[in-house]
Amino acid sequence: xxxxxxxxxxxxxxxxxxxxxxxxxxxxxxxxxxxxxxxxxxxxxxxxxxxxxxxxxxxxxxxxxxxxxxxxxxxxxxxxxxxxxxxxxxxxxxxxxxxxxxxxxxxxxxxxxxxxxxxxxxxxxxxxxxxxxxxxxxxxxxxxxxxxxxxxxxxxxxxxxxxxxxxxxxxxxxxxxxxxxxxxxxxxxxxxxxxxxxxxxxxxxxxxxxxxxxxxxxxxxxxx
Amino acid sequence: xxxxxxxxxxxxxxxxxxxxxxxxxxxxxxxxxxxxxxxxxxxxxxxxxxxxxxxxxxxxxxxxxxxxxxxxxxxxxxxxxxxxxxxxxxxxxxxxxxxxxxxxxxxxxxxxxxxxxxxxxxxxxxxxxxxxxxxxxxxxxxxxxxxxxxxxxxxxxxxxxxxxxxxxxxxxxxxxxxxxxxxxxxxxxxxxxxxxxxxxxxxxxxxxxxxxxxxxxxxxxxxxxxxxxxxxxxxxxxxxxxxxxxxxxxxxxxxxxxxxxxxxxxxxxxxxxxxxxxxxxxxxxxxxxxxxxxxxxxxxxxxxxxxxxxxxxxxxxxxxxxxxxxxxxxxxxxxxxxxxxxxxxxxxxxxxxxxxxxxxxxxxxxxxxxxxxxxxxxxxxxxxxxxxxxxxxxxxxxxxxxxxxxxxxxxxxxxxx
Numbered sequence: 001x002x003x004x005x006x007x008x009x010x011x012x013x014x015x016x017x018x019x020x021x022x023x024x025x026x027x028x029x030x031x032x033x034x035x036x037x038x039x040x041x042x043x044x045x046x047x048x049x050x051x052x053x054x055x056x057x058x059x060x061x062x063x064x065x066x067x068x069x070x071x072x073x074x075x076x077x078x079x080x081x082x083x084x085x086x087x088x089x090x091x092x093x094x095x096x097x098x099x100x101x102x103x104x105x106x107x108x109x110x111x112x113x114x115x116x117x118x119x120x121x122x123x124x125x126x127x128x129x130x131x132x133x134x135x136x137x138x139x140x141x142x143x144x145x146x147x148x149x150x151x152x153x154x155x156x157x158x159x160x161x162x163x164x165x166x167x168x169x170x171x172x173x174x175x176x177x178x179x180x181x182x183x184x185x186x187x188x189x190x191x192x193x194x195x196x197x198x199x200x201x202x203x204x205x206x207x208x209x210x211x212x213x214x215x216x217x218x219x220x221x222x223x224x
Numbered sequence: 225x226x227x228x229x230x231x232x233x234x235x236x237x238x239x240x241x242x243x244x245x246x247x248x249x250x251x252x253x254x255x256x257x258x259x260x261x262x263x264x265x266x267x268x269x270x271x272x273x274x275x276x277x278x279x280x281x282x283x284x285x286x287x288x289x290x291x292x293x294x295x296x297x298x299x300x301x302x303x304x305x306x307x308x309x310x311x312x313x314x315x316x317x318x319x320x321x322x323x324x325x326x327x328x329x330x331x332x333x334x335x336x337x338x339x340x341x342x343x344x345x346x347x348x349x350x351x352x353x354x355x356x357x358x359x360x361x362x363x364x365x366x367x368x369x370x371x372x373x374x375x376x377x378x379x380x381x382x383x384x385x386x387x388x389x390x391x392x393x394x395x396x397x398x399x400x401x402x403x404x405x406x407x408x409x410x411x412x413x414x415x416x417x418x419x420x421x422x423x424x425x426x427x428x429x430x431x432x433x434x435x436x437x438x439x440x441x442x443x444x445x446x447x448x449x450x451x452x453x454x455x456x457x458x459x460x461x462x463x464x465x466x467x468x469x470x471x472x473x474x475x476x477x478x479x480x481x482x483x484x485x486x487x488x489x490x491x492x493x494x495x496x497x498x499x500x501x502x503x504x505x506x507x508x509x510x511x512x513x514x515x516x517x518x519x520x521x522x523x524x525x526x527x528x529x530x531x532x533x534x535x536x537x538x539x540x541x542x543x544x545x546x547x548x549x550x551x552x553x554x555x556x557x558x559x560x561x562x563x564x565x566x567x568x569x570x571x572x573x574x575x576x577x578x579x580x581x582x583x584x585x586x587x588x589x590x591x592x593x594x595x596x597x598x599x600x601x602x603x604x605x606x607x608x609x610x611x612x613x614x615x616x617x618x619x620x621x622x623x624x625x626x627x628x629x630x631x632x633x634x635x636x637x638x639x640x641x
Contacts, residue, residue, distance in 0.1 A: 114233075153544070
């Protein structure tokens with residue numbers, strides 16, 4: 001599903017900063033992997049490259065056998081919309097839209113009619129157990145509920161992979177467990193999933209833990 | 225894409241979120257357009273008012289009169305008075321191809337009376353052509369102007385203005401009535417109307433009568449004639465030059481002596497006046513456009529703040545697959561929407577104000593002011609122009625903020641709290 005061949009990335013803000021130093025990685029379809037590392041290890045950069053939110057300098061990145069390189073912004077937006085679902089630490093819901101409208105947003109950019117996308121959004125919210133919260137604004141939801149809305153939003157466009165950036169970072173341990181449980185459920189339905197986290201407990205729930213250190217993969221630990 | 229209701233729903237929802245800000249933005253553009261309209265309408269008003277002073281006189285005419293020479297010439301001393309006479313008429317008729325209608329004129333002031341009423345009145349002896357040259361209008365059903373028979377028979381008849389009718393005849397029908405001027409009786413043959421400055425008593429009498437009674441039966445004070453085919457100020461200058469030369473031959477004065485005859489060229493004055501007003505118009509446009517620009521900068525500024533405040537939201541949208549064109553479009557459409565709606569409010573107020581002032585000016589008792597300001601409104605062409613300007617303004621105001629929005633990096637945008 002994901003194939004990285006010797007990915008290099010350098011930031012040029014003042015002194016050049018070589019963040020990723022030749023990453024080779026393969027993530028198979030249906031896998032659930034986590035990326036761990038200290039801050040500055042390059043894990044966020046790696047996730048941004050995987051999510052086509054950032055570019056890389058040299059190497060090759062295949063997403064579902066499609067080479068992702070030198071894309072126009074429009075093309076990148078299209079691929080993000082169709083192939084990737086994002087779950088963020090700070091939820092990133094749009095504050096003036098209710099839960100249903102937030103979930104429906106990716107479909108808006110696919111040109112799906114309002115009626116159809118709202119109906120689909122309700123289905124996904126129901127899966128997350130939030131049907132009766134559909135008309136509520138994000139400010140009226142708890143952290144766990146917000147993250148479940150965000151997961152519903154990530155799923156609605158039926159992407160190839162889910163990228164989660166510290167999905168439990170803003171949640172208490174009980175809610176964190178719930179969220180990771182939901183992600184596991186989604187994965188069991190066949191969704192490839194990449195989670196960036198610094199919590200060992202979360203990482204241990206995944207099939208594979210990738211340790212990053214100073215821009216290189218230090219080790220890959222496969223769960224029992 | 226523009227007519228996609230989904231997009232409009234998005235825009236309306238963002239505007240609703242920020243009512244005060246939208247209102248303040250809109251106010252600046254409304255104000256700009258309002259000022260623009262007021263400036264343009266008052267400019268038009270002053271122009272129309274001034275034009276009405278030219279209105280009654282045929283624009284393309286020239287009047288000249290004898291003065292006195294300033295240099296000796298061919299044995300004649302200087303300060304010799306020049307008097308116009310039949311030679312002048314013959315010259316214009318036969319040797320000036322540009323001349324159209326011609327009238328000689330003799331002017332005098334007389335005390336006139338009817339019954340117990342009397343007043344001082346300016347008399348001008350003219351030929352029937354005068355009516356066309358100066359666009360004299362006869363008041364409805366109040367007689368006629370001077371005709372050929374009046375001239376031929378030296379009739380003692382007069383065409384009086386409304387003011388004389390008011391004073392001598394108390395606004396009754398004066399046609400056929402006899403009034404006295406210096407012991408001579410004149411029959412009123414008509415009442416005329418002249419759209420010009422002032423409201424003094426004046427009357428026209430046959431030129432031959434005036435010449436006989438008030439000018440020793442010879443010569444004339446002024447000659448007025450219409451001009452054909454002289455369009456530009458340059459043409460007029462050249463014509464005047466040539467005309468002075470011809471006059472110098474028949475009156476025997478130095479061709480370079482500008483003092484010998486006085487010339488009033490209506491068209492040339494009109495053109496100069498037009499030039500002055502074009503200058504004023506240009507000035508008004510510059511101020512108007514400046515005000516509008518200030519409005520545009522205001523909108524642009526507030527849109528920039530909007531984009532900044534929405535950075536996170538735009539970042540989320542981009543991460544979820546919003547294309548750059550979609551972001552660009554939504555910001556531009558919002559800008560055009562705000563600019564157009566509030567611009568129209570401003571334009572509506574401005575045009576309304578113009579029409580209001582216009583209707584006040586047209587009410588009775590405002591005739592004098594109407595010569596200064598008249599019909600202070602703007603025409604449809606300007607309104608359509610303004611509509612296009614508004615949309616372009618919206619695009620201009622939105623462009624920079626929209627560009628900023630497109631450049632937002634989703635990763636960084638979503639990190640900002």
